[in-house]
Amino acid sequence: MAQVMMKDLNKKYDEVHAVKDVNLHIRDKEFVVLVGPSGCGKSTTLRMVAGLEEITSGEITIGDRIVNDLPPKDRDIAMVFQNYALYPHMTVYDNMAFGLKMRKFPKPEIQKRVQDAAEILGIQELLKRKPRQLSGGQRQRVAVGRAIVRHPQVFLFDEPLSNLDAKLRVQMRVELKRLHDRLETTAVYVTHDQVEAMTLGDRVVVMKDGWIQQVGEPLDLYSRPANKFVAGFIGSPAMNFIDVSLSDAGGLWAEGQGLRVKVAPAHATRLSAYKGQKVTLGLRPEDLRVASGGDPAEYTIDAVVDVVEPLGSEILLDLRAGQTTLVARVEPAVRAKVHETIKFALVPDRARFFDTKTELAI
Amino acid sequence: MAPAGALVLGILAYPVAWEIWASLTDFSSRAEGGPVFVGLANYGRLLGDTWFWKALATTLGYLAVTTTAKLVLGVGMALLLARPSRLRALVFLAVFLPWAYPGGITVIAWYWMLNPPLITSYSVFMGNVKHAVDGVLGAGAWAFLSVMLFNVWRGGSFTAVFLLAGLNAIPTELFEYARLESRSAWQRFRAVTLPLLAPYMALAVFLSFTTAFADLGNVWMLTGGRIIFPVVGTYAYWLAVKSGQLAEAATWTLALVPLLALGLVVLFRWFDPHEETPA
Numbered sequence: 001m002a003q004v005m006m007k008d009l010n011k012k013y014d015e016v017h018a019v020k021d022v023n024l025h026i027r028d029k030e031f032v033v034l035v036g037p038s039g040c041g042k043s044t045t046l047r048m049v050a051g052l053e054e055i056t057s058g059e060i061t062i063g064d065r066i067v068n069d070l071p072p073k074d075r076d077i078a079m080v081f082q083n084y085a086l087y088p089h090m091t092v093y094d095n096m097a098f099g100l101k102m103r104k105f106p107k108p109e110i111q112k113r114v115q116d117a118a119e120i121l122g123i124q125e126l127l128k129r130k131p132r133q134l135s136g137g138q139r140q141r142v143a144v145g146r147a148i149v150r151h152p153q154v155f156l157f158d159e160p161l162s163n164l165d166a167k168l169r170v171q172m173r174v175e176l177k178r179l180h181d182r183l184e185t186t187a188v189y190v191t192h193d194q195v196e197a198m199t200l201g202d203r204v205v206v207m208k209d210g211w212i213q214q215v216g217e218p219l220d221l222y223s224r225p226a227n228k229f230v231a232g233f234i235g236s237p238a239m240n241f242i243d244v245s246l247s248d249a250g251g252l253w254a255e256g257q258g259l260r261v262k263v264a265p266a267h268a269t270r271l272s273a274y275k276g277q278k279v280t281l282g283l284r285p286e287d288l289r290v291a292s293g294g295d296p297a298e299y300t301i302d303a304v305v306d307v308v309e310p311l312g313s314e315i316l317l318d319l320r321a322g323q324t325t326l327v328a329r330v331e332p333a334v335r336a337k338v339h340e341t342i343k344f345a346l347v348p349d350r351a352r353f354f355d356t357k358t359e360l361a362i
Numbered sequence: 363m364a365p366a367g368a369l370v371l372g373i374l375a376y377p378v379a380w381e382i383w384a385s386l387t388d389f390s391s392r393a394e395g396g397p398v399f400v401g402l403a404n405y406g407r408l409l410g411d412t413w414f415w416k417a418l419a420t421t422l423g424y425l426a427v428t429t430t431a432k433l434v435l436g437v438g439m440a441l442l443l444a445r446p447s448r449l450r451a452l453v454f455l456a457v458f459l460p461w462a463y464p465g466g467i468t469v470i471a472w473y474w475m476l477n478p479p480l481i482t483s484y485s486v487f488m489g490n491v492k493h494a495v496d497g498v499l500g501a502g503a504w505a506f507l508s509v510m511l512f513n514v515w516r517g518g519s520f521t522a523v524f525l526l527a528g529l530n531a532i533p534t535e536l537f538e539y540a541r542l543e544s545r546s547a548w549q550r551f552r553a554v555t556l557p558l559l560a561p562y563m564a565l566a567v568f569l570s571f572t573t574a575f576a577d578l579g580n581v582w583m584l585t586g587g588r589i590i591f592p593v594v595g596t597y598a599y600w601l602a603v604k605s606g607q608l609a610e611a612a613t614w615t616l617a618l619v620p621l622l623a624l625g626l627v628v629l630f631r632w633f634d635p636h637e638e639t640p641a
Binding site: 050052072082087089098099102 | 538539557558
């Protein structure tokens with residue numbers, strides 16, 4: 001068990017500055033997920049922790065040791081790769097025992113650890129098989145088992161579920177979470193899938209272009225995104241963004257792209273400094289609902305239905321409103337027809353505002 | 363099926379069948395009249411021929427030494443070439459050059475390296491080396507050694523490039539995982555690199571085998587056809603083309619078939635060792 005600290009961490013390749021001034025404190029027993037689009041530096045960061053990439057500048061601490069100059073084998077970490085990295089010429093048992101054999105553990109100890117891990121993962125039956133005789137999900141389990149037997153201080157996961165089909169991915173996600181609850185080993189997990197990040201992480205680190213955008217608990221990121229990128233990246237379908245300008249006309253109003261809504265009093269004080277300026281209004285699809293007679297007119301938007309996507313548990317509506325497009329997530333009972341004009345009510349307190357220039361949350 | 367069958371029959375079965383038939387006759391371009399069937403007489407004579415056993419031993423020694431040397435050199439060079447480096451393209455070119463050039467030119471380069479056309483202290487030195495080697499191992503030893511070295515020099519580069527392609531085909535994560543888990547580079551090499559590379563090595567050895575058997579041109583060019591240390595293939599050629607003893611020549615080459623077949627079976631097992639055991 002150990003904490004992981006990254007201090008002013010940088011990685012530069014010849015022309016690319018892949019990781020920029022990353023500062024992150026991962027606590028003991030914590031499950032932290034690094035998430036972001038491809039090329040955001042999340043995998044490079046993880047590989048620097050593992051020791052597979054050299055650190056250009058900065059410092060990484062695992063437990064109480066600075067590991068910058070330690071070779072990977074001495075860092076007391078275990079890593080799970082996206083394509084599992086199982087050895088085709090070895091049985092499942094030998095694959096799982098590999099790290100322990102290399103470290104010259106006594107045979108009975110190896111046997112015990114492999115058996116224990118196989119039991120936890122339900123793969124006792126597979127120990128004599130070769131990887132090519134396993135399904136994707138089984139290989140994934142072996143790869144995790146290989147990490148478990150090492151009893152490392154930190155688990156590193158590099159997109160371990162990305163090669164699985166959607167259904168299996170959901171199942172393995174739950175299993176990984178259960179496993180972490182049981183083993184309580186510090187874990188750093190890299191993914192490009194925000195749903196995986198939100199469901200697995202005690203805390204989530206959102207990265208883009210090598211910079212950390214925000215670090216926080218999943219629901220924090222969702223309800224209080226630090227900037228427009230995080231707001232758009234977390235949540236599916238993505239947040240709607242509308243460029244508006246703020247004007248004072250009996251309270252603060254946001255107006256632009258053919259739409260006009262009132263700013264909730266809860267936001268008005270913070271936004272008053274932006275009066276007369278351009279800001280970006282963010283509305284989550286789930287915060288738009290079909291208006292009823294009782295909804296105040298200043299918090300409604302008229303929109304034409306473009307596409308109806310019935311998902312069963314909910315319906316997604318692609319809408320045209322003014323000169324912009326919006327997505328709304330509504331109850332499955334709503335009967336919307338294409339080309340129909342519907343009045344939507346927004347949840348005024350949940351509207352988000354971003355500085356259009358800096359893209360930071362206001 | 364049919365075109366493939368015709369191809370195999372035409373280019374493979376027919377000449378082999380002709381050769382087998384020839385080995386069972388007294389076929390010779392110098393004899394009067396047509397070939398006469400003599401049964402296994404040629405084989406009987408071959409087995410009693412000390413010259414044949416000497417040639418066989420030479421051939422096997424030649425194969426074993428050159429193949430081992432090429433494999434060791436090839437693996438080493440491939441591993442070095444697989445490392446990222448700015449000079450990689452240049453080194454790659456240097457390694458590949460002896461193999462990429464036409465045989466004739468490479469042979470001359472090699473010949474002049476061992477036997478320079480100008481009198482210098484180096485050429486005198488090489489002359490002394492030749493005499494020393496021949497003095498210890500018998501006349502013709504230096505020529506034979508030079509053929510072996512040439513084969514290793516030229517074939518080693520091919521093996522290296524071939525194995526480099528093999529290394530590049532193995533997912534990098536397999537090596538990265540080994541870096542995370544193993545204690546030394548040697549451990550990594552034995553437990554991971556070698557087994558993963560084994561199928562490619564088997565293929566490389568197979569190619570080395572076949573080219574060594576068929577390696578007539580280089581031997582010819584280097585030795586000028588003077589045979590002191592006989593190699594089975596070259597001697598068979600000598601028998602057939604120079605002396606017209608076609609039946610004997612056919613017998614000589616066919617005598618190698620069991621050995622080649624055995625080698626191929628072993629290599630194939632090595633090449634594809636992952637036999638599924640039903641679980």
